[in-house]
Structures are given as structure tokens and as C-alpha cells.
Amino acid sequence: MELSGAQILLQSLADEGVEYIFGYPGGAVLHIYDAIFQQEAVKHILVRHEQGATHAADGYARATGKPGVVLVTSGPGATNAVTGIATAYMDSIPMVVISGQVSSPVIGSDAFQEVDMVGITRPCVKHNFLVKDVTKLAETIKKAFYVATTGRPGPVVVDIPKDITAPNILVPYKYPKKVSLRSYNPVVNVAKEQIKAAVELLLSANKPMIYAGGGVVLGEASSELTEFTRHLGYPITNTLMGLGAYPATDKQFVGMLGMHGTYEANMAMHESDVIIAIGARFDDRVTGKLDEFCPYAKIIHIDIDPASISKTIKKIAIPIVGDVKPVLKQLLECLKDSKKKPNKKALETWWQQIDEWRAVQSLEYDRSSDLIKPQFVIEQLYQVTKGDAYVTSDVGQHQMWAAQYYHFDKPRRWINSGGLGTMGFGLPAAIGVKLAFPDADVACVTGEASIQMCIQELSTALQFKTPVKIINLNNRYMGMVRQWQEFSYECRYSHSYMDTIPDFVKLAEAYGHVGIRIDKPEEVRPALEQAFAMKDRTVFLDIMTDRTENVYPMIEAGKGHHDMKLRVALGTSTDRELA
Amino acid sequence: MKHIISILIENEAGALSRVAGLFSARGYNIESLTVAATEDPSLSRMTLVTRGSEDVIAQITKQLNKLIDVVKLIDLADSPHIERELMMVKIKTTEQTRNDIRSVVDIFRGRILDVTPNSYVIEMTGSSEKLDAFTAAISHDSIIEVVRSGATGISRGEQGLHL
């Protein structure tokens, strides 16, 4: 079969099993768009901004586990995609981004819409390729998917000069079944001795903790983690990226840890004598002050990326480089074979201690307020969707409340930008999720500032019929920024609010959707029910929440886990600094 | 401590910038970097001299290994090895200083490559420390310019860094 480069690209994507590409046309990719026009296997989703394409592909990838695919033109199309590529990179999301490039002969001449995409994206991709020869195109695409999806996943950019896709140059096409790169070997075998040593340490614990992260979700190891955790009877905490890896409603789950984690999770980490970190990377939002991190603990660390081990926390007693799923299976087998059992008495005392910390009720908030409490909205969302929705979020306080009050029992339900913290992520990500699961409830929890960063994708949602529900926790503040200014800058609210906020109801309507404004607590539940009952409409719920509510608990910068700021008094917060 | 990291890397456009970019992005320092093709034209060999605590060097080698283009690497400091660097120095000479300079060059086993009435170009190879010692032994004012290749290295014994 002889095909042009553009046809080869499309056929390769089809052979790779790609359902959707998220893209936006332009000069350098016109040959490719012409090929898209003439095939049906791969569906193209036309976004309204290339950043939206990357986040939508990313949301699709996070919800399905399959790589997201993006197509952008050279120059501004490519640079617009960079934020989304970096977002995927920080959270290890598999993604393949095809960018158009100016024709090979003019590369380097400051040609129209030329930008060095390979150079610009180098620090925020797992790998990137510049295609120089059309006969290597299919193989390069295969390599891109292989690298993006194996080992520690990540985004891969394939930059394709326009002449490579020219319709008049036909070459034989064959999509390779397998590729290998001599310089890349993602498979790792774990030594039995490491497993044994880990089990021995685990069973010697008096105050054990399981600290599991996004790696469990990425490695599809939730059921193994659950079995492992139940077998031991140890307390478990999840990172923001790990939420759903272990059922949040289970009694062994002590909540999220870290900056906005629960009191019990952070105190237990601090007091623990043996911690097993599973697919988690000791991020600074998690560790707080490094010198004070888990002072009494011996740490076992399982990670597929050797560079994650001893990167921030140096004192790792037992490093295990490997894929979390087989490693957890091996650990469980070894545990079952072991004559030694967990120290029952010590564990009982440990759980008593943890229950005392739980009794502090660090997530409690003022339920008698006349104002709409954002936490209440998320609780209602949880109830109305029966805890079974896909929830995407933007970045800010609303993100933390969604993480704290929506109890994720399944992996891949909680979809947010943790590592880069990209405002604008939520709406396009929700569109990607809805395309993957058209029958599922998809909610985007957002804030009035974040939603405006990719609001244009409301138009995409109409065209491609992705009826998502936007839950806008409208506090008329960049709440997360305002909170830091309240705590650390004596309430000098420098540019953390907008004097003009659009009428989101009208805006939603202008885009062809349903908009509902909610001002009173008692309206929240009915509005949510109404929104989710409208199965085929995108609904924008603009919810006026308490302006000055803060996210608690909080570990402030430079503090340790045992040094948390709790909600001081449960009382109605006033508009103290606004009056 | 000083580490000499020897890297086999795909001989592709951009491979060098991936390594250099990694160092600047992560704030590691590069004391010197040399790179050239090997007997296998699809591979380049890179020698990178860096300094840092054990923790930092461990992260550097892990991060380098993570680069898809990097095929293999070793830290030469881990085992007996030979280190060589090439230096060329241009030195002002006068009737009076010429003999002295020549004898220092002899002591350091250097060679004189170019002579004019007022200058010498001296070639010298050795460990970076030896080259430092030579420049220290020559009066600073007489040095016109110095060009150094950066260190390269190879391990002793029959083991080698190859595919």
C-alpha cells in the first residue's frame, strides 16, 4: 500500500486504535486535515484553543488510561499547546501531540509560523521527535505511543514538517506491530530479596502507614492496593493524585495527606514508624518541611521511575524500582506466605490513636450558615451523583474542596491538574472525559477565575454534544490566592479579585447551554438534581458561595505535618476585610 | 566531589541539547562537556565533568538515564580510570624567558607547536589537575590565551562502555 505522509499519519493513528484526536487546523497541517476529511476511523474534535485540545486529550487519557492524541499547527498552534503538554508531563499522563512544522528546507530561516517546537517542549515532554523522512513516519508514530504509554507515562511530541505530509509523495505503508529502542527499556524486574526485606519491615511496624499516589492509578493497581491494604489492616492515605486508588469510604482510609490533607492523615504520617510509599513522589505539597518529615519512620518506596526515589526525601530504607501492580502482587504473596503476622496489639493501639485524631473532625465546617458553603455544595454533588460521577476540576480552593468532600471510591474518577496546577484544565478535561464515557455523569468543579481561562470550550461542548455539568463555586475571589494573602500578607488582597465578572448564566446561554444562578443554600440540591436530570444539556451552575471561606486544615509553607492550621472556630465567616 | 560521567548516547540532532538542557533545568553544574562520534557512527560518546554531593550525583545519573536518547552511562569516579584533557596555551616569550619556559614545558612533558619571536604555542595533555598545575607554574602575565578540551576518560581494565 502506497500512501502520502498525511495518510500514513491517519492510518497509523487508526492502527494504533485511536478514537479521537483533539485539534485545530492551520497552514502547516493542511495536508493532514485533508487526509482527516477523507477517512472515518479517527474522529476529530475541533476545540476552540489549542490549550483546550491538550487538556481534553489529557482528560480523556486520565479517565480511560489510553493515550490522548492532539494535533496542532506550527508556530502559535504549537506554543498554545505547551501549557497542556507541561500539565500532562507533571502528572505523568500518556499523550501524543502531533505538531505541524514548516517545510524541511526552510526550517531555521524564521519562516512564517516557525517555532522550534522540539526545543520549546524538550523540558516538558518525556521525549520528542522531529520527522525528517516520510519513510520513517509510521515507525516514529509507533515509537511515540510506545514511549508515551510505557514505564512512567508522559507526553511525547512528534513535530512533522509540512513537506513530509505532502500528497504527491507516496511511500509504502506498514505499521510496525512492535518497536523497541535500544536506549529505552521500561521493564524492570524486582529482586525477591527486596520484596522479602519490605515485608519483614512492614510486619515489624507498630505504627504503620500506607501512602499511595497517582502511580497506583497510572499502573491500574487499585484492586491490588485494596487487597494489600485490607490484608494488613493498616491505615492508608492517598495523595491528591492518588484519590480513588483506594476506596475513600472504606474505614481504613484516613483521607488525603499533605498541605490540605486531614489532621489524622498528617498526624499519622508524622508519628508513623514504618511507611510504605506506593507510586507517590514525595511532592513538596505532601512533605511540608523536609527536615521534619516523618522523623520516626523507616520508609519503603515503590516507584517505576528510579529518579523518583530519594529525590526529595533521601532516607529511603528499602527502594523498590518496579511497576506497582506486579510489585503489590509479589508483596501480597510474600505476606501470605510469611509466618509472621502484623502486630495485632500494636495495631489496635495505633488505630485508637488515629480515631482520636479523627475525632478532631478537621473537615467540619459551619453547617448553619446562611451563605452557601462550598463544602456543602460538594457534599450535595456527591449525594446527587451517588458518588459515581467523573469529577474534573480547575485549580484553587474549589479543587481542594472537591478533593476533600467528594469521596472517590474508584480510580480515574478524580481528574485534576496536581503537579502543574493549571487553571483552565477543568472544562476541556471534562469534555474529553464525556467523549470517552458518554453515559456517565461528568462534573467540572471550577471557580469564577479558572473557568474563564478556557471558557471558549463551551462552544466545543455544544458542537460535539458533551453534556457536562459545570459547578462554578463563585466566591468572587481567586480564593486560593486570597487565602494566602489573608494568612501571610496581612489581608492585602492584591489583585486576587476581579471587579468585573461576567454574567455566567447569560454566557452559558450565549453558547447554547443552560445557565442557572444559585444564591441560597436551599437552592443547591434542587438545582443539582435539575442539572443532572438534563441528560443531553450542558448546564452551568453559577453558585454564589461564601466569599471568605478558607480551605482547612492547612500546613503553611515551611511547617511540618504535626503543625497544622485547623479551622479556629466554627462560626460564620464575615466579609471582614471587605466591609 | 568531582565526577566524570561517561555517556553513550544516540548520535542524533538534539541529543546534546537534551543533556545540556537537563543540567540547566535542574540546576546541576557542568564543569566540562566533550562529545564526539564513536567507532559506531550511530552512537556518540560524551564525557561530562560535574561536582556535587553523593545525593546530587545520584540524581544526575538517574535523570541522565531517563533521557530516551541515553543508551548507557557510567560514573568513572566509581572505579579506577584514566583521565586526559588536551590544552593549548599561547605564551608571550622574550629572549630572557624562553629557556625557563622550555624547561617547565619539559617537566610537564608538553610540546611546543608554534614559535614566533615573541610567542610559543604549547600543547599539553594530562589530568585536569596537571594542566592546572602547569598554568599555575607559568607567570600569569605571560599567558595570551588558553584553550582546553575538557576532560575525557576511560576505565582501566578490560571492561568497557559499549552496547
Ligand SMILES: Cc1cc2nc3c(=O)[nH]c(=O)nc-3n(C[C@H](O)[C@H](O)[C@H](O)COP(=O)(O)OP(=O)(O)OC[C@H]3O[C@@H](n4cnc5c(N)ncnc54)[C@H](O)[C@@H]3O)c2cc1C
Ligand atoms: C492548589 C494545590 C494544592 C495541592 N495540595 C495538595 C495536598 O494537600 N496534598 C497532596 O497530596 N497533593 C496536593 N497537591 C498536588 C501536588 O502538587 C502533587 O501533584 C501531588 O502531591 C503528587 O501526587 P503523587 O505523589 O501521587 O505523584 P504523581 O504526580 O501522581 O506521580 C506518580 C508517581 O508514581 C510513579 N509511577 C507512575 N506509574 C507507576 C507504576 N506503574 N508503578 C509504580 N510507580 C509508578 C511515577 O514515577 C511518580 O513518581 C496540590 C496541588 C495544587 C494545585
Ligand SMILES: Cc1ncc(C[n+]2csc(CCOP(=O)(O)OP(=O)(O)O)c2C)c(N)n1
Ligand atoms: C494558569 C494559572 N495562573 C495562575 C495560577 C495561580 N493560582 C492558583 S489558584 C488561583 C485562583 C483560582 O481562583 P478561582 O478559579 O476563582 O478558584 P478559587 O480558589 O476561588 O476556588 C490562582 C490565580 C494558576 N494556578 N494557574
Ligand SMILES: [Mg+2]
Ligand atoms: Mg474563586
